[in-house]
Amino acid sequence: MSITGIMNGLNSSLNSLNKVHGAQSSSVQKIATGSSHPSASYGPSDYAIIQxxxxxxxxxxxxxxxxxxxxxxxxxxxxxxxxxxxxxxxxxxxxxxxxxxxxxxxxxxxxxxxxxxxxxxxxxxxxxxxxxxxxxxxxxxxxxxxxxxxxxxxxxxxxxxxxxxxxxxxxxxxxxxxxxxxxxxxxxxxxxxxxxxxxxxxxxxxxxxxxxxxxxxxxxxxxxxxxxxxxxGTDIAKESVNLASSNTQEQMALFAIKQGLQSLSQQTVGALGGINNHSRSAAASMLM
Structure with a gap:
């Protein structure tokens, strides 16, 4: 796989990780407050009516x-x-x-x-x-x-x-x-x-x-x-399931990022073919 392809995969995994973190934060806040609208960002009109x-x-x-x-x-x-x-x-x-x-x-x-x-x-x-x-x-x-x-x-x-x-x-x-x-x-x-x-x-x-x-x-x-x-009112059971699912997705996204970084390292080190072993080792360490 080309370096461009690897970078695209990494960006996709990072975007997924950001979304997962947002979902985790939302579930944790709903469970902690017992509210499905803990702030106006969860729906301004509903939040105003509830308040x-x-x-x-x-x-x-x-x-x-x-x-x-x-x-x-x-x-x-x-x-x-x-x-x-x-x-x-x-x-x-x-x-x-x-x-x-x-x-x-x-x-x-x-x-x-x-x-x-x-x-x-x-x-x-x-x-x-x-x-x-x-x-x-x-x-x-x-x-x-x-x-x-x-x-x-x-x-x-x-x-x-x-x-x-x-x-x-x-x-x-x-x-x-x-x-x-x-x-x-x-x-x-x-x-x-x-x-x-x-x-x-x-x-x-x-x-x-x-x-x-x-x-x-x-x-x-x-x-x-x-x-x-x-x-x-927050459906605690539902949000607990959502949180568990988000945690699983987080692990998958982190694994994909790790794999992408390893592939990028290998591709980059390979591209350094003519560089001596010591320099290649230093470059690989920097990438890792």
Whole structure:
């Protein structure tokens, strides 16, 4: 075979080797990332669609997390409001007991102390916190960030002052020492009980909405992940076979290159016929 023929064969083998290395790199990257489109070079339009899908998955996942965290915060507030409703119900019973005409002044004085203790418990409930935030002092509103916008849940003032049970100085407005004032006290407690019940209902409705929202986010995320897997998931078994085939082709290409270099060496040394042995040996060494 002529030197030109050998060189053509070598170039062909080198081109094959380059293609094999590209195929190997592609298979390794797909297996390592689990993605059939690890970069835009594997298909720009498909890559863009897949990346938008992954972005939507991230947004939905965070929205779901936000909903669940907000629900946890509302559960803390709901527990405290429920305690306040219970306290107010007990307070109303105390007022009705005080209104009984069989009570002496000393009896009403003892019941007044019970009233003060119950009001103190209501303030304790209102001091509940979540992540350092006081939830029921009238200063908080909960904003839940979601993929489709924001939801706001207002938390009212469940302190004794906010419920009208104490004045601006913290002094009780519920007075049982005078029988004539008990009717007014009952009106105040009924009003406070209505406010606390409304707050409990509002929180409960918000929690129902967040639970439903979280369920929808979960379903949406599962559907998006299924879509992404279908579009972008790597068939590991197939790519493993491709990689093994590429490795075999690489060995064949390397063998062909080695054989070509040996043939080229022989042809070149033969062409040096008139050169002395030492020079031919040196030339052959350089070619090898």
């Amino acid at each position: 938008r899908t992954y972005s939507n998955i991230g947004a939905v996942s965070q929205s779901n997390s936000n909903s669940q965290t907000a629900n946890s915060m509302l559960s803390t507030a709901a527990g405290a409001v429920n305690e306040t409703v219970s306290n107010l119900t007990s307070l109303r019973s105390t007022l009705l007991e005080a209104a009984n005409g069989t009570n002496a002044n000393s009896d009403r004085a003892a019941l007044q102390k019970s009233v003060e203790q119950t009001i103190a418990s209501i303030d304790d409930n209102a001091s509940v916190t979540y992540n350092g935030k006081r939830l029921l002092d009238g200063t908080q509103s909960l904003t839940v960030a979601g993929e489709n916008g924001y939801n706001t849940v207002n938390l009212g003032d469940m302190t004794s002052h906010g419920l009208g049970l104490t004045d601006s100085e913290g002094k009780s407005t519920i007075d049982l020492t005078d029988a004539s004032s008990i009717s007014d006290a009952l009106d105040k407690v009924d009003s406070a009980l209505n406010a606390a019940t409304d707050q409990a209902t509002s929180i409960g409705a918000a929690q129902q909405g967040l639970t439903y929202q979280s369920s929808n986010y979960t379903t949406t995320q599962e559907n998006l992940e299924a879509t992404a897997t279908t579009m972008d």
